[in-house]
Amino acid sequence: MKRTIHGATLELVQGDITLQQVDAIVNAANSRLAGGGGVDGAIHRRGGPDIMEETRQKYPQGCPTGSAVISGAGRLKAKYVIHAVGPVWRGGNQQEAELLASAYRRSLELALEYGCQSVAFPALSTGAYGYPMDQAAQVALHTVRDFLAEHGKPELVRFVLFDERAFRHFADALEELIPEQSPNKG
Ligand code: ADP
Numbered sequence: 001m002k003r004t005i006h007g008a009t010l011e012l013v014q015g016d017i018t019l020q021q022v023d024a025i026v027n028a029a030n031s032r033l034a035g036g037g038g039v040d041g042a043i044h045r046r047g048g049p050d051i052m053e054e055t056r057q058k059y060p061q062g063c064p065t066g067s068a069v070i071s072g073a074g075r076l077k078a079k080y081v082i083h084a085v086g087p088v089w090r091g092g093n094q095q096e097a098e099l100l101a102s103a104y105r106r107s108l109e110l111a112l113e114y115g116c117q118s119v120a121f122p123a124l125s126t127g128a129y130g131y132p133m134d135q136a137a138q139v140a141l142h143t144v145r146d147f148l149a150e151h152g153k154p155e156l157v158r159f160v161l162f163d164e165r166a167f168r169h170f171a172d173a174l175e176e177l178i179p180e181q182s183p184n185k186g
Pocket of ligand 1 (some may be wrong): 018131
């Protein structure tokens with residue numbers, strides 16, 4: 001599923017983010033950049049130890065929630081890994097939506113700073129961090145849509161959803177945010 005925004009492409013696919021051939025793969029990191037399960041475990045397994053070594057050296061303080069840092073991508077088919085720290089879901093009144101949006105925005109800013117034309121995101125915060133998938137999809141897509149509308153780049157932003165359920169939630173949210181244009185509609 002695809003939409004064009006200000007000349008850039010926003011795409012949804014189902015799959016494994018570690019296999020994406022894009023300039024930057026976004027990791028669902030924790031604020032200590034300490035490694036974990038889910039996306040983070042998969043990225044470090046497939047990318048090898050260089051990624052963790054680099055983040056340890058460059059970011060010994062970790063990364064605050066709602067922000068992101070960047071490293072090389074080790075053995076992955078990408079140039080960079082952007083380590084984004086989404087919020088833990090605590091019921092919805094602890095600024096979760098703002099922090100999630102900010103993690104996406106900061107990742108996109110870093111992608112532009114490093115000249116990335118294509119970026120792949122997982123559904124940040126929706127695994128171990130417990131953010132409800134439907135709400136996370138709305139925040140993620142809204143934030144990326146606004147960023148692309150303003151900047152017209154990166155050229156490609158791809159959400160890589162791990163299973164059918166995540167894909168459906170994102171597809172429904174995207175259809176609601178940007179309905180498919182009917183060719184006959186005036
Ligand atoms: P968080 O701690 O931010 O919740 P997780 O890594 O636990 O991060 O999960 C984030 C989302 O990524 C979940 O929806 C999970 O199902 C999904 N996920 C897990 N492994 C992969 C993968 N290899 N590729 C893409 N998505 C994945």
